[in-house]
Amino acid sequence: MAVAGVHPRVAQAAMRHSRIELTTNFYTDPALLDVNGAVNALPDFMGKHV
DSSP states (O other), X not given: OTTTTOOHHHXXXXXXXXXXXXXXXXXXXXXXXXXXXXXXXXXXXXXXXX
């Protein structure tokens, strides 16, 4: 679900886990997450300096 972009809280509800830690720590493989893509999608907070 994480690879598909499903929010962790939605995944928790779908899997009927009582704690978000169970969903994120045991059922999410960090190696499959697009961390670089997520960082690149952030807005440019520093602004463009010419």
